[in-house]
Amino acid sequence: MQHRKTIIWLRRDLRIQDNLALWSGMEQGSIVPVFIWSPEEETKKVVVEAASWWLHHSLIELDRALQDRGSKLIVRKGKSLSILKELIEETGAQAVFFNERYEPEIRLRDQQIKETLEKEGIMVKAFHSNLLFPPLSIINNQGQPYKVFTPFWKKCLQMPIPLPKILPATLSSAHDKVKTLNIDELDLLPTIAWYKKLKEYWLPGEKGAINQCEQFIEERLWGYSTKRDYPYVQHVSRLSPHLTWGEISPRWIWHQLKEQEKIGSSNGQEDIDGFLRQLVWREFGYHQLVSFPEMIDSPLRKEFLFFPWEEREAEFSAWKEGRTGYPIIDAGMRELWETGWMHNRVRMVTASFLVKHLLIPWQRGASWFEETLLDADLANNSMGWQWVSGCGFDAAPYFRIFNPITQGQKFDEAGAYIRQWVPELKHLPAKYLHCPWTVPEEILREAGVELGTSYPFPIVEHSFARERALEAYNLIKK
Incomplete structure (x- = not known):
C-alpha cells in the first residue's frame, strides 16, 4: 500500500479512541492532526461562552493525549478551506480525513471543501464516527x-x-516543523471568569x-x-x-x-x-x-406555523433566571445557569412551562438552551423542543401539559433538589415546598420566606395557563 501523509481534520471528535478518521489515517501512513477554529462558519450559536470553556479544556486534553503517543495537535484559526490548503502546502499531505458533522450549513461547507480539494488532486474521505x-x-x-x-x-x-477502533500506543506523525497556535491564543475562555465554577462539576476531555x-x-x-x-x-x-x-x-x-x-x-x-x-x-x-433540516427553526408539523405564540419579555426573563415562582422550574433553570447542564426530567418540565404555560415560542427556549448548555447540539436540542411543544413528528400530545406542582411532588418529594438550587426555600417543610404561595403566614415567617421579596409569587396561575394553552392548541386543530 502507498504510504500517504494525511491531515486529520478534528472537529467535534476530540478523542483518539474509536476515531475513524484518525484510525484510517494511521492505516494510510503518517498523520497531521489539526483543529481549525472558525466560529464564523458555524450553524447558529453552536459555540458560545459556556461551550467555549469546555472546548478550551478538551483541546488541551486532546493535545496531551496525542503527545503521549508521539504526535501533537496543530491548532489554527481562520477559514477552514484556506487553512487546509496551507497545511497541505506546508506538510506535503496527499489526503484529508475527517469525521462527519450533521448541521446543515456545516454539511454544505464540508461538501464544498471536499469537491475543491479533490479537484486539486487531494484524497478526501469523511467517516461516520460520532x-x-x-x-x-x-x-x-x-x-x-x-x-x-x-x-x-x-x-x-x-x-x-x-467494535470500537483502538489506536496503537505510538502514532506515526509528520508535522515536527509545522507551526501551531497555542490553545490560549484561540481566546476561548470568556473575558469574565464566571466559568471557573464549571470545573467544580466537570472534567472535559477523553x-x-x-x-x-x-x-x-x-x-x-x-x-x-x-x-x-x-x-x-x-x-x-x-x-x-x-x-x-x-x-x-x-x-x-x-x-x-x-x-x-x-x-x-x-x-x-x-x-x-x-x-x-x-x-x-x-x-x-x-x-x-x-x-428534515428545517427542524432547526420551523415546526415539522406545519399546522404549528399558525400557533398563536406570544412574546412575553418579562416572563421570558423570569423563566431564564429561575424566578417563575414554581420551585421545580426555578431549581432547573438555576442548575442550568450554575453548571451548564440540567437533569433531563427537569428539562422537559421547564421547557413545557415556557411553551405551554407562557405561550412563548419554542425557538426562543431552544436558543437559550444553546447558549447555556454544555451538551447543546443542534439535532437533539431542536428535536427536544419540538417534542415538548407538540410540533415534532413524534411529539408529546398537545394536551400533555406538565403540572409544575405535581411534577415537583412526584420527582422531588422531599425537596432535596429544590433546596439545593433554591436555597431561599430550604427551611420550608416538604409538604409546602412545591407551592409556597399556599403556605400559612406563620410558617413562611419561620422559614424566612417573604413572598414577593425573597421568593416570587407564581408569574402565572397553573389552571388558567393550562386552559389558555388548550384553547391555543384547539385553534390550530381547526
Missing part, C-alpha cells in the same frame, strides 16, 4: 426515514454495531469521558430505569457533554453496556436497555436533522 449508524441508513419498509422513535429503535436493535462512563456503569447503571427521573439522586450518566464534543464515541458506550449484559443479573437488563434506548434517542435526533 453516531452508531450513518444517517439515511435506518429507513422504514417504504424506504423513507422514520418519523416515530419506537420503530426506529426496534430497527436499530436489528443492526450490527462494529479521559474525563471514559472515567464518567466507567463511574456510571459501576455506581449508577443498576437502578437507572427506575431512578433516572429523580433529579435529587442524579442516577444518570452525565455523558451528554462528552458526547457533544466527541470525547467518547457512542459505539464505545454501546459495547461497554453490552459487556454488562454478560455479567449483569436479569434484573439489570431493564437498566441496560433503558440507557441504550436513550443513546438511540440521541441518534434519532441526528437522523431527523439530516432528513
Whole structure:
C-alpha cells in the first residue's frame, strides 16, 4: 500500500479512541492532526461562552493525549478551506480525513471543501464516527426515514454495531516543523471568569469521558430505569457533554453496556436497555436533522406555523433566571445557569412551562438552551423542543401539559433538589415546598420566606395557563 501523509481534520471528535478518521489515517501512513477554529462558519450559536470553556479544556486534553503517543495537535484559526490548503502546502499531505458533522450549513461547507480539494488532486474521505449508524441508513419498509422513535429503535436493535477502533500506543506523525497556535491564543475562555465554577462539576476531555462512563456503569447503571427521573439522586450518566464534543464515541458506550449484559443479573437488563434506548434517542435526533433540516427553526408539523405564540419579555426573563415562582422550574433553570447542564426530567418540565404555560415560542427556549448548555447540539436540542411543544413528528400530545406542582411532588418529594438550587426555600417543610404561595403566614415567617421579596409569587396561575394553552392548541386543530 502507498504510504500517504494525511491531515486529520478534528472537529467535534476530540478523542483518539474509536476515531475513524484518525484510525484510517494511521492505516494510510503518517498523520497531521489539526483543529481549525472558525466560529464564523458555524450553524447558529453552536459555540458560545459556556461551550467555549469546555472546548478550551478538551483541546488541551486532546493535545496531551496525542503527545503521549508521539504526535501533537496543530491548532489554527481562520477559514477552514484556506487553512487546509496551507497545511497541505506546508506538510506535503496527499489526503484529508475527517469525521462527519450533521448541521446543515456545516454539511454544505464540508461538501464544498471536499469537491475543491479533490479537484486539486487531494484524497478526501469523511467517516461516520460520532453516531452508531450513518444517517439515511435506518429507513422504514417504504424506504423513507422514520418519523416515530419506537420503530426506529426496534430497527436499530436489528443492526450490527462494529467494535470500537483502538489506536496503537505510538502514532506515526509528520508535522515536527509545522507551526501551531497555542490553545490560549484561540481566546476561548470568556473575558469574565464566571466559568471557573464549571470545573467544580466537570472534567472535559477523553479521559474525563471514559472515567464518567466507567463511574456510571459501576455506581449508577443498576437502578437507572427506575431512578433516572429523580433529579435529587442524579442516577444518570452525565455523558451528554462528552458526547457533544466527541470525547467518547457512542459505539464505545454501546459495547461497554453490552459487556454488562454478560455479567449483569436479569434484573439489570431493564437498566441496560433503558440507557441504550436513550443513546438511540440521541441518534434519532441526528437522523431527523439530516432528513428534515428545517427542524432547526420551523415546526415539522406545519399546522404549528399558525400557533398563536406570544412574546412575553418579562416572563421570558423570569423563566431564564429561575424566578417563575414554581420551585421545580426555578431549581432547573438555576442548575442550568450554575453548571451548564440540567437533569433531563427537569428539562422537559421547564421547557413545557415556557411553551405551554407562557405561550412563548419554542425557538426562543431552544436558543437559550444553546447558549447555556454544555451538551447543546443542534439535532437533539431542536428535536427536544419540538417534542415538548407538540410540533415534532413524534411529539408529546398537545394536551400533555406538565403540572409544575405535581411534577415537583412526584420527582422531588422531599425537596432535596429544590433546596439545593433554591436555597431561599430550604427551611420550608416538604409538604409546602412545591407551592409556597399556599403556605400559612406563620410558617413562611419561620422559614424566612417573604413572598414577593425573597421568593416570587407564581408569574402565572397553573389552571388558567393550562386552559389558555388548550384553547391555543384547539385553534390550530381547526
